[in-house]
Amino acid sequence: MPEAGGRAPESAGPAPEAVPVPVAPDPVGPVPVADDGALPLPTPLQVLRSLESGPKGLTEERAEERLAAVGPNTLPARRTPSLPRRMARGLRDPFTSVLLCLGLVSAAVTSWGTALVILALVTVSCAVRTAGEHRADRSSAALRALVADTATVLRRTAEGRREPRVREVPVDELVPGDVIRLGPGDLVPADVLLLRASGLRVHQAPLTGESAPVAKHPPEDAPSLAEPGPGLFDRPHLCFQGSGVASGSGTAVVVATGADTQLAAGQAAARERGIGAFDRSVYGISWILIRFMLLTPPLVLMADAAFGEHGGGTLPFAVAVAVSLTPEMLPVVVTTVLARGGVALARECRVIVRRLPALHDLAAMDVLCVDKTGTVTQDRPVVDRALDAYGRDDARVLRWAALNAAWTLQLAELPAPDALDEALLDADADPCGEDEAYEGVTALPFDHARRLSTAVLRRPGVLGAHTLVVKGAVENVLERCALDEDARARVRALAARQAADGLRVLAVATATRTPRARDWTPADERGLALTGLVTFRDALASTAPDALHALRDRGIAVRLVTGDHPETAARAWHELGLDPRPGSGGLLTGERIDALSDEELAGAVTRTAVFARCAAPHKARIVTALRAAGHTTGFLGDGVNDLAALRAADVGLCPRDAVAVAREGADVVLGDKDLAAVARAVDAGRRGGVAIATYLRVALSSNLGNALAMLVAVLLLPFVPMLPAQVLAQNLCFDAAQLSFAFDRRPRAVPARPTALDPRELLRFLTRFGLLNALADLATFAVIALTAHSAVTGAEPEVFHGGWFTENLLTQGLVILLLRGGSGRVRGPVGLAAAGLGVLGVLIPFTPLGPALGTAPLPPVAYALLALVLGLYGCALAAARARYAARHLGGQP
């Protein structure tokens, strides 16, 4: 045992980038894992010993004690922030900042009332939003348990027992000293030191931002440990929490958990995904509005200076106008709508939305790419036949394939066999039985890029010969076989015929080699002799055809993107009953995609329905090309080879039993195997989208109308057209009423086509309806002028204020009712809000609050005329709305 290199880190001095000293309770000392490179480092065995563990893991009791001592393996960053911190975070959105600036301006000109109201607005919006987020967080925490991750760990039941049990434990229960197994698609659950590995490559993107997977292997000997790479994350023998296994497998000892991992230490700031389509459009709209707001006060002041002198009251008024333009409830409505959508989806369809804005992207999605295996198929393949190179049944082919599966599983210490290997083992229960007594030497497990797996075997007693058994995708095996062109073509045609029947096909080949001292590598997989083909049946998931049709009916085009044989893919597509070939593109293979430039691919993807023999980079390129072609693209996949595409898509979806890295990378996790949930999630997204768009339309068009009318009034009147207190009181009423959209009962009709928040469309809408709103205000001015028995200029300011206040609240009620969209009677919160506004608008001028706001009631006849104006306005609004919907919204509600 090479002990000599062992040094405790205390004596090595503080290392600049050392793995933080774990965590193991006394008497376990600090774990010497790395140092500054000048001193030799400990061997894995020493590390195991210092953690009071061994190659066979901890005992259950020891693990339990240690868990109690060091605490669960959870990231502190995942803990929910405190209430004050949340409130403070709420202040960071642009509207709140602008409001606060306006508040400061008001305070500076000692307009205390305005400043106070602004403060109230900010507090209310922050509080409602924080409460909404809190509720959403609580329910999603409960849901996260549904998709909680587990790790494969080796534990012994008692000190005396030698053989460990391999079992799955929740990731939070891992402790330093645990020996774990890593397989393709696993998330590395803690910081670990590798003891053994085979073909292991991990994605460290969450830690280093580097997208290509890096090779990891255990320190073969002490000197290699003493040669640290340039950075901690470059060390080949350490894997870090948050990375994902791209291929291969490994066995490792946990050295740091919970707050002691590099991820938690913040040395690797977890990289967030860039902002999505939804955030971009909300930000776009926000900035347009903020420019409006900032322009308003100078405009009002200029108009005032040029045309009228209203004395010192103008600046507070100008500030109040700017405040009234702000849709300050936008962040609240967005958060609440999305959170409610997410909670409802989880409850009703068991769909977990991990990133709430993804709901909007789901609503906007017009293309969904799905991978085949495990998504549209059941992923329970069963061996159908084993054929020799001429197509005759040959049981030996199955035996070789099963030997390969059994030994790769065992030698590579994979946590579990993949579906094809499992089918082979089921079909040939005892491949290592008496008559075929082979022993495993080493294995090169399957990886998606090679599409092969290899086991190196030997016969006990037979010296001087090792047998390579290779199985994998037909093309990949054939290109490594020593065959003439005719034979190759014949086997390819045989495989294509099998695939065209909807079967999955693997080729099996062998080679005899002389034993050797150095490692076997993929470069040795050549000059093989073809043994034959094994075919598998993997039935379509029964719900898949209906679910995909439901998506097509919602205006979402479906694309099949798979690693499988082109004929198998084409057959699956056919069985799904979707349009055989949209456009002329037909089917594209990964090889053809490689030959296309990005521009050519963007053209080709829109015409192609089925993509076959796609590796992970192809899948990601297809998604990127679809997005470049202007499609909001979703990707539904479950494998480690789908991760890049899940991340590249606007919205990534995966089934619940997807591999851990896919679940981590996806925005939406389907709780059940049923694909129909996707359509339901799309509907929920679209409903939420309608609610948010409605809020924006209502709030912005009436705010804009009011601001326009105020500008005109400043020009016409010798007095300030509205006291700041009135502007703000009115604004508070609007805000409260508009909040009801967040709680709106569902509009009955869900949009039949993809919907997205489009800033340009919104701008068009709000200029039209804003102008209409301003017209109603001007008509009201005329009514007041006529009925107050003097020219407008001679009207009592209080009567004018009162009349306009009443009209404003009533028109707002009308706008809420008529622009709400959707069919069905208005009931529930929206109806109540509209009615409430009307009542307040009419009554307040009569109450003691009236004089406080500078308002007084109108003469009775004015109310009759006002009713007329409102009736006309309502008709015009309904007509304009219907016309607009027909023209610009494609008849959508």
Ligand SMILES: Nc1ncnc2c1ncn2[C@@H]1O[C@H](COP(=O)(O)OP(=O)(O)OP(=O)(O)O)[C@@H](O)[C@H]1O
């Ligand atoms: N365990 C395995 N051993 C050998 N070859 C395999 C194994 N699993 C898959 N293959 C081969 O590799 C090919 C590609 O597999 P990959 O996992 O990349 O895609 P897939 O799972 O077939 O398709 P999808 O993308 O729809 O999930 C398979 O079609 C099969 O021929």
Ligand SMILES: [Mg+2]
């Ligand atoms: Mg797959």
